[in-house]
Each structure stands twice: as C-alpha cells, then as structure tokens.
Amino acid sequence: MSVLSAYRLVRRSSASRKVAVLAPLGALVATIVLNLCLYLAMGKDAGAVFHAMLVEPLVSWSSFSEVLLKMTPLLLIAQGLAIGFRANVVNIGAEGQFILGAIFAASIPVWFPQATGGWIWPLMLLLGGIGGALWAVVPAFWRVRLNASEILVTLMMSLIATQLLAYLLVGPWKDPMGFNFPQSVMFQMDATLPLLIPGTRVNVALVLALVVTLAAWVYMQRSFQGYQLVVGGLAPQASAYAGFAESRAVWLSLLIGGFAAGLAGAAEVAGPLGQLQRSVASGYGYAAIIVAYLGGLNPIGILFSSLLIAILYIGGDNAMVSAELPVAAVRVFQGSLLVCYLAAITLVRYRLVRVKSEVRA
Amino acid sequence: MNALTFVLAGMLAAAMPFLLAALGELLAERSGVMNLGIEGMMAVGAVIAFLSVHHFGTHTLGFLLAGLAGAALSLVFAWLALTLRANQVAAGLAIGILGQGLSALFGKSYESRTVAGLPKLSIPSLSEIPVVGGLFSQDAVVWLGLLATLTIWAALRFTKLGLVIRAVGENPSAARSLGYPVIAIRYSCVMFGGLMAGFAGAYAATVYTPLWADGMIAGRGWIALALVVFATWMTGRVFFGAVLFGAVSLAQLAAQAGGVNLNSQLLASLPYIVTILVLGVISSNRRLLKVNGVASLGKTYIP
Numbered sequence: 001m002s003v004l005s006a007y008r009l010v011r012r013s014s015a016s017r018k019v020a021v022l023a024p025l026g027a028l029v030a031t032i033v034l035n036l037c038l039y040l041a042m043g044k045d046a047g048a049v050f051h052a053m054l055v056e057p058l059v060s061w062s063s064f065s066e067v068l069l070k071m072t073p074l075l076l077i078a079q080g081l082a083i084g085f086r087a088n089v090v091n092i093g094a095e096g097q098f099i100l101g102a103i104f105a106a107s108i109p110v111w112f113p114q115a116t117g118g119w120i121w122p123l124m125l126l127l128g129g130i131g132g133a134l135w136a137v138v139p140a141f142w143r144v145r146l147n148a149s150e151i152l153v154t155l156m157m158s159l160i161a162t163q164l165l166a167y168l169l170v171g172p173w174k175d176p177m178g179f180n181f182p183q184s185v186m187f188q189m190d191a192t193l194p195l196l197i198p199g200t201r202v203n204v205a206l207v208l209a210l211v212v213t214l215a216a217w218v219y220m221q222r223s224f225q226g227y228q229l230v231v232g233g234l235a236p237q238a239s240a241y242a243g244f245a246e247s248r249a250v251w252l253s254l255l256i257g258g259f260a261a262g263l264a265g266a267a268e269v270a271g272p273l274g275q276l277q278r279s280v281a282s283g284y285g286y287a288a289i290i291v292a293y294l295g296g297l298n299p300i301g302i303l304f305s306s307l308l309i310a311i312l313y314i315g316g317d318n319a320m321v322s323a324e325l326p327v328a329a330v331r332v333f334q335g336s337l338l339v340c341y342l343a344a345i346t347l348v349r350y351r352l353v354r355v356k357s358e359v360r361a
Numbered sequence: 362m363n364a365l366t367f368v369l370a371g372m373l374a375a376a377m378p379f380l381l382a383a384l385g386e387l388l389a390e391r392s393g394v395m396n397l398g399i400e401g402m403m404a405v406g407a408v409i410a411f412l413s414v415h416h417f418g419t420h421t422l423g424f425l426l427a428g429l430a431g432a433a434l435s436l437v438f439a440w441l442a443l444t445l446r447a448n449q450v451a452a453g454l455a456i457g458i459l460g461q462g463l464s465a466l467f468g469k470s471y472e473s474r475t476v477a478g479l480p481k482l483s484i485p486s487l488s489e490i491p492v493v494g495g496l497f498s499q500d501a502v503v504w505l506g507l508l509a510t511l512t513i514w515a516a517l518r519f520t521k522l523g524l525v526i527r528a529v530g531e532n533p534s535a536a537r538s539l540g541y542p543v544i545a546i547r548y549s550c551v552m553f554g555g556l557m558a559g560f561a562g563a564y565a566a567t568v569y570t571p572l573w574a575d576g577m578i579a580g581r582g583w584i585a586l587a588l589v590v591f592a593t594w595m596t597g598r599v600f601f602g603a604v605l606f607g608a609v610s611l612a613q614l615a616a617q618a619g620g621v622n623l624n625s626q627l628l629a630s631l632p633y634i635v636t637i638l639v640l641g642v643i644s645s646n647r648r649l650l651k652v653n654g655v656a657s658l659g660k661t662y663i664p
Contacts, residue, residue, distance in 0.1 A: 009446065011663075090450050142637070148644035151397065151450070152587045156633040159580045167626035286458060293451050328465030328575075335401075335459025339437060342452055346445040 009350040019348045024294065024301075027340035028308070034340070035333050039325065049323045053315030053333075063314060065200035069272060071310035073098070073264035075209040077288035078306055079216040080260025082297045084253030086220070091254055093139065093154025094261040095285025096161030097132035101262025102269045103165060104131025106276035109191035110173050110184050120190045125208075125266045132262015133255045135161065140254040144247040150254065162281055169278060184276035193271045205267035212260065217299040261285060283331070287313075290338045296345075309334065364615040368608050370495025373503045376607030378403070378565040378578075380506055382585035383592075383599045384513055385557025390589055391517065392550035393530035393657040397453025398438055399558050400582030401460020402431040406562030407578060408468040414476045414567045424502075424563045431559020432552045434460055439551040443544050446661045457582075464575075471573040478571045502564055509557075514596035526550060530655040533662045543662060558582065580633065587636045591643050593653035606632060 032054070036046040057063050077094045084091045091097075105128035108120060139153040168174075169182035178185070193203035264284065269276050291309050295302030316330035382399050389396050396402075406427035413423035434456055441452040483498035490497075517523035526546060528536045533543045566577060584606060592598030613628045644650065 092454065138637070142641050142644075146641040146645040147647055147650070148640045149590065152583065152590070152640060153637055155580075155583050156587075156637050159583075159633045160630045163626040163630040167624060171624075289454055290458065293455075326466055326469045328462055328469060331462030332459060332466055333462075335455060335457075335462050338451070338455035339441065339459060342441050342447040342455060343445055346447060350446070 007352045008355050009346065010353045012349060012351055015348050020296070020345075023344035023348055024296070024305075024341060027337065027344040030340045030344075031333065031337040034336055035329070038332070039323075039329070044323050044325060049319045049325055052319040052322045052325075053312065056318045057311045057314040062200070063318075065197060065202050067307070067310045067314050068202050068206055069200070070313045071306050072203075072205045072209045072271075073268055073284045074288050074291050074309055075303065075306040076205070076212055076264040076267070077261045077284060078291035078295065078302045079209075079212050079299060080257040081288055082292040082295070082299070082302055083216065083219070084257045085292055086297050087249045087253050089143075089250050089253035089257075090151045091136065091139070091154045091257045092151055092289060093136070093156075093158040093285070094257065094288055095281060095283065096154070096158030097135045097258040097261035098265035098268075098285045099158075099161040099165050099281050100131040100135040101128035101265030102276060102280045103168065103265075104128050104262065105266030106173070106184055106187075106269050109187035110276070113185055113188055116188070116190050118190065121193050121270055124191060124270050125205075125263055128266020129259040129263040132260070132265060133258040135262070136254040136258025140251050143250050143254075150250070154254075158285065165276075165278065165281060169276065173276065175275075182278050186275045187270065191270060192274055193267060201272050203267070203271045205264075205271055208263070208267070212263075213299050213303055216302075220299060261288075287334060290334050293338060294341055364612070364619060366492050366495060367615050368611045369493055370498070371611045372604055372608040373496065373499055373507075374569055374607070375611050376603040377503060377506050378561045378569060378581050379585050379588060379606050380510065380600060380603035381561035381564060382558045382582055383588040383603055384509060384596070385554035385561075386586060386589050387592070387594060387596065387599055388513065388517075388526065389547075389551045389554035390655055390658055391530045391594060392526050392547045393533060393655055393660070393662070394439075394442060394547050394551050395449055395453065395659040396435060396438055396442075396456070396551055396554055397450060397586065398434065398456030398460060399554075399585055400578055400580070401457035401464070402434045402555050402558035403460075403562035403565065403578045403582045403585075404464035404576075405434055405460045405467075406431045406559030407566035408464040408471075408562075408573075409559070410563030411471065411476065411566045411571075411573050412467065414571075415471065415474065418477075420479055420567060423567055424560055427563035428556040428559040431555040431557070431562065433555070435551050435555025435558070436548075438555075439548050442661075443547055443551070446663065449659050449661070461576075464578075468573050468575060472575065474573050476567055476571045479568050500568060502560075502568055510596065510600050517596060530657055533657055537664060543664065547662075558585075561585070584632060584636055587640055591639055593643065593649055594655060595653065606635075609635060 036050060039049045040046045057067050077098065081091055081094055105124040107127065108115065108124050135157055136154070138157055139150045142148040142153045143150040166182070169184065173184045175181070175183055175185045193205055196202045196204055196206055265280065268280055273280060287309055291302060291305045295305035312330055312333055316325070316327060319325040319329070320327055382403055386396060386399055409430045410423035410427035413426050414420055438452055438456045441447040442449045479500040479502065481498045481500055482504065488494045488497040517527065525536070525541055529541060529543050529546045537543045562578060565581065566573065570577070588599055588602040588606070591602045609632055613631055616623060617625065617628065
C-alpha cells in the first residue's frame with residue numbers, strides 16, 4: 001500500500017492511445033510471469049509449460065488450425081456480449097444461451113435423423129441463434145418490465161440451462177445405442193457444418209464469426225443504433241433526453257447477445273462435436289466475458305483477444321499432456337489475465353503522479 | 362423422521378453458506394461496493410478449508426485460513442475497484458473466475474475425498490421437544506452464524522460505525538467532507554465480505570457436505586448476491602431469505618428421499634427458478650428499492 005499511496009492517479013484530459021495498445025501487452029507479460037511462478041511453485045518445469053502453452057499452438061499448422069476452431073465460438077459470443085457491455089447491459093449468461101443454441105440446433109438431427117439436404121445445417125444454425133435469443137428474453141423482460149438486475153437473472157438462466165441439458169441427455173434425447181452415455185445420437189452428414197480448410201476441423205462457422213465481427217464493427221462505428229447503445233451506456237440521462245429508450249437498448253443487447261451465443265452453440269454441436277453431449281457446456285460463455293473485456297469491448301480488439309484466449313486453450317491442452325498441468329490452470333490464467341488487464345487499463349484514463357510533499361520511508 | 366422434522370432440523374445448517382456470504386456482501390454493498398466475485402471467493406475458501414481439515418484435522422484452522430484466503434482475494438478486488446478505479450462489475454467477474462480456477466486447481470487431487478464434519482451442540486431440554494427440537498441442536502458454526510447476524514444487525518442499526526458505513530454508501534462525498542476516510546472504510550467492508558465468503562465456502566465444504574467436488578459451490582455465491590437484493594439491504598431479511606433458501610434446498614432432498622416423483626434436474630433448478638421469480642417480484646417494487654437501496658452502489662468514487 002505504501003508504494004501506491006506515494007502515487008496519485010490524475011485523470012488524463014483524453015484517453016492515451018499509446019497506453020491503450022501497450023496496456024494489454026503489459027498485462028499479458030505480467031500474467032505470464034505470475035502464472036509461470038505459480039507453475040514453478042507447483043513443481044512444474046516452467047519453461048516446458050511456457051513452450052507447450054504459448055509456443056506450440058503456433059508452430060504447426062495442425063495445432064494452429066485447432067486454435068482457429070477454438071477461436072470461433074469465443075469470437076462469436078464475445079462480439080455479441082460486447083454490444084451489451086458497451087451499453088451497460090451486463091449479460092453474463094452466454095453459457096446458458098450457448099447451451100440453448102446447441103439444444104435447438106440438435107433438435108433437427110435428433111428428431112429427423114434420416115433427413116438429408118443442404119438446407120439442414122443452415123437451418124440448425126438459425127434455430128440455434130433463435131434458441132439463444134429466446135433464453136435471453138427472460139432477463140430482458142425482467143430488466144425492462146420488472147427492474148431486475150440482468151446480471152443475476154442471466155447467470156441463473158445459465159445454471160438452469162445446464163440442468164436442462166443434463167435432463168435431455170439422460171432422458172428423452174439419450175442415444176438408445178449409446179451404452180448409456182449422456183449423449184445424443186451422432187448427427188447425420190448433412191447436419192454437420194461443411195469444412196472450410198481440408199485436412200483440419202475448421203468449418204464455415206469461422207467465416208460466420210468473421211462476418212459477425214465485421215458487422216459489429218460497422219454497427220458500432222457507423223450505425224445510428226450503435227451510437228444509441230453507446231450513449232445509453234455512457235449517459236442514461238443524456239440518451240433519455242435524446243429520446244432513446246433505455247429499454248430498447250436492453251432488448252437489443254440481450255437479444256443480439258443471446259442470438260450470437262446460440263449461434264456459437266449450434267456451430268459447436270454441428271461442428272467439432274457432431275452430437276449433443278454434456279461437454280458442450282465447457283465454459284465458452286464465461287471465457288467470452290474475458291475475451292470481450294480484454295478486447296477493450298472493441299470488435300477489432302476482440303478479434304485479437306479471442307485468438308489469444310484460443311491459443312491458451314489449445315496450449316493448456318498441450319501442457320496437460322506434456323507437463324501434466326491440470327486443466328484448471330487455464331482458468332486461473334484467464335482470470336489472472338483479466339485482473340492484470342483491468343489494473344493496466346487504469347493507465348489509459350489516468351496518469352500516475354508522484355506525490356512529492358509526502359516523505360515516506 | 363418425517364419431512365418437516367428433517368427440514369426444521371437441517372435448514373439452519375443448509376442456510377449457512379448463503380447466510381455467511383450474504384452478510385459479508387451486505388456490509389460491502391452498504392458501503393457502496395458491489396463485489397460480484399462472491400462465488401469465486403467461496404470456492405477458494407472451500408478448497409483451502411478442505412485441504413486444511415484433510416491434512417491437519419482441525420476445523421478452527423481450516424476456517425481461519427479459508428477466511429484469510431477469501432479476504433486476500435477480496436483485497437485484489439478492492440485494489441482494482443477502489444484504488445485503480447476499475448469497473449466494479451468487470452473486477453468482480455475477474456475475481457470470480459480467478460477464484461473458481463484456483464479452487465479447481467488446488468482441489469484437483471482431492472476429488473471425492475471426505476473429511477469429518479462438526480459435532481452438534483444441543484441446548485438441553487429445548488432440543489428434546491418433538492418436531493421443532495432439531496432446531497436447537499446445531500454445530501458451533503451455526504450458533505456463531507446466528508451471533509454474527511445479530512451483531513451485524515445491531516452494529517448497522519445502533520452503532521456509530523454502522524452509521525458511518527451507511528453514510529459512505531449513501532453519499533461518499535458528504536462522508537468525506539465530514540472527515541471519514543471513504544476508501545479505507547470501503548476496503549474494510551469489502552475485505553469483511555471476503556472473509557465471510559471464505560467462511561461460507563469453508564462451511565459448505567467441511568461441515569455441510571464434507572466432501573470435495575469441483576464446482577461444489579454450485580451457484581450459492583450468486584444466490585447470496587441475489588439474497589442481498591431480496592432483503593433490500595436489511596440484515597433481518599437477509600437472515601430470513603437465507604433460511605428460506607436453506608429450507609428449499611432441504612425440502613428438495615426430502616422430496617427425493619421420500620420418493621416424490623419429480624425430475625431431479627428440475628429439483629436442482631428449483632433454487633435458481635425461485636431466485637429469478639423473487640428477484641422479479643422484489644425489484645418491480647421500485648419505491649422499495651429506492652427507499653432501502655444504497656445510493657452510490659457500484660459507482661466508482663473519485664475523491
């Protein structure tokens with residue numbers, strides 16, 4: 001404390017662009033150092049972990065393609081969430097919206113396993129988006145009409161979604177030939193996404209995520225509605241004065257966020273998984289919150305942060321195999337990265353000024 | 362033992378994880394700071410307590426270390442939110458995710474292991490009354506939890522310290538001009554919240570269900586956050602809300618044991634569904650929230 005209290009934060013007249021770029025990098029370096037210390041304390045070979053986590057995912061095309069695959073849902077979800085976060089609508093329930101998207105998409109191959117045709121996977125994606133958006137209707141209604149915090153309601157909806165998924169997989173949607181595993185039937189060929197790059201598992205959802213990123217960027221930079229959402233977040237009174245309804249911002253944010261998360265969920269079951277299973281809910285919805293903040297709630301920033309978090313996921317898997325690092329270490333890394341980032345971006349808005357008059361030992 | 366006796370005897374114990382965490386958050390929010398990281402601080406408290414009890418066999422040390430761990434995490438949150446003026450929502454979420462990760466990491470090799478719980482301390486004669494007698498036979502932490510509830514209630518209501526905390530939450534600038542150190546008071550309240558969340562996690566993992574399972578907090582930290590809103594920031598109502606949730610989670614067990622033919626996933630979702638419904642009912646009463654709410658809650662204070 002004494003070190004800090006010798007300094008004072010003084011607000012900059014305008015946010016520093018240079019620091020805005022340097023802060024995330026500084027935070028990343030600090031996080032890497034902190035976590036390597038943790039691995040050392042756990043008795044791991046820190047150098048080997050570092051190599052497995054942050055170098056290996058990038059050196060071979062096959063592992064980098066897995067990074068791209070992992071990046072897709074994170075990018076999709078985070079772009080949707082950031083729209084809400086910018087408007088002060090804190091949707092932390094993307095995990096549940098993602099699960100509902102997966103469930104809605106799976107309904108077609110589960111109910112119509114014989115169906116064929118090129119229309120199936122696009123319809124599944126659409127259904128997934130709708131499922132995610134529907135799951136976000138409750139928190140939107142609760143916030144707009146009942147004045148309830150969307151933070152708590154979206155989270156509760158996620159916990160319910162996990163139970164709903166479990167119910168379907170041990171009950172009506174369980175594969176009768178699946179040796180009692182909690183999973184659905186394998187989807188037929190036409191109910192899986194076309195591959196984008198031959199020889200890898202990267203599918204068309206990556207293109208979708210990039211299109212959504214572009215749309216989010218245009219939406220934020222150019223469109224009037226994006227402007228409304230930004231104003232609604234920064235100054236509710238000013239936006240009310242300008243005639244922008246706060247409730248519209250809430251509805252739009254949650255429906256778009258839910259749709260994007262649902263789309264990601266659909267792409268996950270119709271993509272790498274090829275069936276509905278418990279592990280579809282593996283925390284993308286929570287990791288995407290980190291991705292969104294880490295990207296500075298900016299669509300282009302989110303492109304980079306989703307890539308980084310995806311590298312960490314694949315690298316974490318590598319480190320689990322090669323250095324016996326528990327998977328939970330990835331979550332610790334993600335959490336500490338956000339902590340370091342939040343600390344670092346203070347310097348974008350404030351300058352550290354040394355207090356000279358005080359003499360401290 | 363019929364279902365009513367079962368619920369009456371166990372609801373205070375079931376309520377403790379909610380109650381302890383919510384009391385801590387209540388104080389933090391009364392001072393104007395919303396810490397969304399409760400779930401993570403509880404998870405860390407739970408794992409630290411479990412490891413200590415597993416290795417040293419003493420609950421006192423386990424609770425102490427768990428409380429310290431919770432307080433340490435909340436100190437990081439306070440540093441971000443109060444000193445560095447970061448967004449309180451983002452800082453709370455970051456601490457929550459970090460805490461849950463640390464909990465999973467430390468607890469990894471203890472999955473499914475068990476420790477001994479705590480013995481019940483009974484009030485003679487009262488605990489022998491049929492049906493309600495079970496209420497008077499509780500472990501030491503429940504008795505201390507009840508004492509803590511009374512103390513916090515009295516402190517907020519009758520003491521100068523309570524008045525200062527409420528003033529800091531209501532109008533930090535005015536409190537500062539009266540000479541109160543707003544940031545220091547908020548730091549203390551947030552760290553008290555972390556301490557209590559650590560205790561809450563310790564109780565969940567080493568007394569209520571003395572068995573380690575990753576993710577065992579299972580949303581109870583989030584329900585504790587919701588309880589503070591349900592209670593419209595009043596200590597007595599936090600207590601009743603926590604006991605209500607304790608009773609609901611036990612009734613769920615009693616129903617399953619009694620062979621009630623209800624789907625187990627639906628039963629598990631019950632606390633979350635109840636939370637959403639109650640949140641809607643209480644929050645829609647805007648006047649109540651305005652009268653009892655904390656004016657500066659969640660807003661960054663710049664001295």
